[in-house]
Amino acid sequence: MKVTVKYFGLVAEATEKSEEVMELKGELTAIALKEQCLKGLTITDKDSVQIAVNQNLDDSITIKDGDEIALLPPFAGG
Amino acid sequence: MSRYSRQIKLTEVGPDGQKKLRNAKVLIVGVGGLGGPAAQYLTGAGVGKIGLIDHDKVDISNLHRQVLFCESDVGKPKAVVAKEHLEKQNSEVQFQVFEEPLTIENVENIIKQYDVVLDGTDNFETKYLINDACLLADKPWVFASIYKNEGQLSVFNYKNGPTYRCVFPKSTRQNISCEATGVLGVLPGFLGTLQAAEVLKIILGVGEVLSGKLKLVNIMQASEQTIKINKRPEEIAKIRQSGIAPVYIDCNLKNKEHWYLDVREVFEQPKPKGKKVLNIPLGDLTSRHQEIPSDQEVFVFCQTGKRSKNAIEILKNEFDFHNLKNVEDGIETIIDG
Numbered sequence: 001m002k003v004t005v006k007y008f009g010l011v012a013e014a015t016e017k018s019e020e021v022m023e024l025k026g027e028l029t030a031i032a033l034k035e036q037c038l039k040g041l042t043i044t045d046k047d048s049v050q051i052a053v054n055q056n057l058d059d060s061i062t063i064k065d066g067d068e069i070a071l072l073p074p075f076a077g078g
Numbered sequence: 079m080s081r082y083s084r085q086i087k088l089t090e091v092g093p094d095g096q097k098k099l100r101n102a103k104v105l106i107v108g109v110g111g112l113g114g115p116a117a118q119y120l121t122g123a124g125v126g127k128i129g130l131i132d133h134d135k136v137d138i139s140n141l142h143r144q145v146l147f148c149e150s151d152v153g154k155p156k157a158v159v160a161k162e163h164l165e166k167q168n169s170e171v172q173f174q175v176f177e178e179p180l181t182i183e184n185v186e187n188i189i190k191q192y193d194v195v196l197d198g199t200d201n202f203e204t205k206y207l208i209n210d211a212c213l214l215a216d217k218p219w220v221f222a223s224i225y226k227n228e229g230q231l232s233v234f235n236y237k238n239g240p241t242y243r244c245v246f247p248k249s250t251r252q253n254i255s256c257e258a259t260g261v262l263g264v265l266p267g268f269l270g271t272l273q274a275a276e277v278l279k280i281i282l283g284v285g286e287v288l289s290g291k292l293k294l295v296n297i298m299q300a301s302e303q304t305i306k307i308n309k310r311p312e313e314i315a316k317i318r319q320s321g322i323a324p325v326y327i328d329c330n331l332k333n334k335e336h337w338y339l340d341v342r343e344v345f346e347q348p349k350p351k352g353k354k355v356l357n358i359p360l361g362d363l364t365s366r367h368q369e370i371p372s373d374q375e376v377f378v379f380c381q382t383g384k385r386s387k388n389a390i391e392i393l394k395n396e397f398d399f400h401n402l403k404n405v406e407d408g409i410e411t412i413i414d415g
Contacts, residue, residue: 008294009225018299044413048250052305057245057292070305072294074246075223075230077259078112078200078266 001065014041031059105129105192111266113198114146119274143263195219209242236289243313379405
């Protein structure tokens with residue numbers, strides 16, 4: 001299945017892109033997909049990154065073909 | 079025509095709405111890139127009382143985005159100068175200045191005097207502090223944060239809605255400021271203005287308040303989207319049970335076999351975990367040097383490597399330690415992750 005993954009903040013910087021289409025195999029929950037996406041990236045606090053599936057912040061959702069994923073780190077600046 | 083005639087004309091405001099604004103009390107925490115423009119619009123709208131909290135002074139590098147301030151304000155306390163400018167803008171508004179940081183000690187007492195809190199802070203510790211205090215005091219708060227060209231915005235704890243911890247349950251040490259990343263002045267201006275709009279809707283009881291939703295904007299891409307957020311009742315219950323507690327941001331060090339000596343103050347973050355990490359602030363070394371092992375190599379660190387260098391000098395010259403190694407560039411270089 002194919003999903004679109006959008007990156008924000010530090011995650012977008014680490015991936016050097018704001019979004020990409022990914023080909024996934026097998027059944028995957030949002031939290032597993034998050035781990036897969038962040039693996040190998042130099043981000044110091046991966047636990048703080050949240051995942052939204054189709055504009056809904058919930059990491060227990062099972063990913064389906066065509067889903068839009070967003071990886072959201074917290075921002076502190078003001 | 080009266081000062082507020084143009085907004086009273088709106089059906090969402092009207093004379094009753096203007097009265098609501100006059101009776102409202104809004105607390106602005108951090109009068110910088112976000113809080114400054116928010117303060118200007120809320121002052122213009124005729125909010126009755128505005129609290130301004132900031133312990134910082136105006137720096138020349140603030141002026142490109144903190145447009146409330148002038149060149150002649152450089153070096154002066156932000157909260158005080160902000161009040162002076164805002165009073166000139168609208169003498170009908172009452173201002174209360176807090177020239178101090180928001181802390182665990184003062185938060186409860188300050189927040190209870192206000193109806194809504196607007197977050198203009200630049201660090202996670204204060205955001206969690208505002209969140210937890212507002213939850214316990216049952217006040218809504220309007221959150222915004224920025225990172226380079228992106229911003230996040232939401233209203234938390236509004237009519238029993240989700241809180242900041244429902245989005246980001248755990249604090250993080252990734253406290254990256256505008257100084258470190260760079261920012262165009264318009265981004266916090268834009269978000270601070272949106273925050274002021276949320277405050278006005280909350281006071282007036284009109285429109286769609288951005289509760290249960292996280293708005294994401296990117297000014298470079300001219301894009302925005304809204305993410306639905308859900309309540310995490312377990313996170314809310316935790317705070318209700320524990321009350322306001324200090325936010326400790328922990329981390330692991332790369333090498334768990336080494337002894338480490340952290341010479342920073344006890345409140346400095348992040349806090350490394352581990353049995354072989356001692357935290358003795360620089361000022362306490364003379365009275366507590368016996369706690370430091372003298373027969374094994376000990377890595378001494380602070381935030382940047384300067385205080386740890388001093389600490390080694392003191393321990394070497396006064397207490398004959400010869401087993402200490404300085405972590406030259408501070409804690410960030412020895413953190414695992």
